[in-house]
Amino acid sequence: MEKEIQDVFLGRLTYDESLDWYEGTAGDGVTIYIYTDEDSRPDPALAYARQVLADLPGLDRRARQIAADALLENKNETWLEEDEPPVSEDEFQVRLTLESITFYPDETAEVFYADGDLFWGHTILLNLEGNTLTGAHLAG
Secondary structure (H helix, E strand, C coil), rough: CCCCECCCCCCCEEEEECCCCEEEEECCCEEEEEEECCCCHHHHHHHHHHHHCCHHHHHHHHHHHHHHHHHHHHHHHCCCCCCCCCHHHEEEEHCCCCEEEEECCCCCCEEEEEEECCCCCEEEEEEEEECCEEEEEEEC
């Protein structure tokens, strides 16, 4: 198993043996994790990561919209602090911060956002299958 991969598109990725993934950084400090396949090869997940990250700004815009569509009503009905006004869709989206994406060999990924304290520090998780984002929900 290579301890480090230098990828032309993804940059330097370092292998973490305890988690069986490679870790690196993409875009503006977004941490990426690349899982290996059953033969401990990162190639399938690397190819998928390159494809997805080729349009990271587009993925980010779509993910923010899906998260707002799925969670804004919940925020405004259940998670408002005392005397806090309802949050607009634009404000909701602006407060999210893309933290990390975990890529799997089967062309799926998990996209993690910091919630900007909308939900008291919970993570917002979206699933990515191929090019389709689904399942925005609170995690952790």
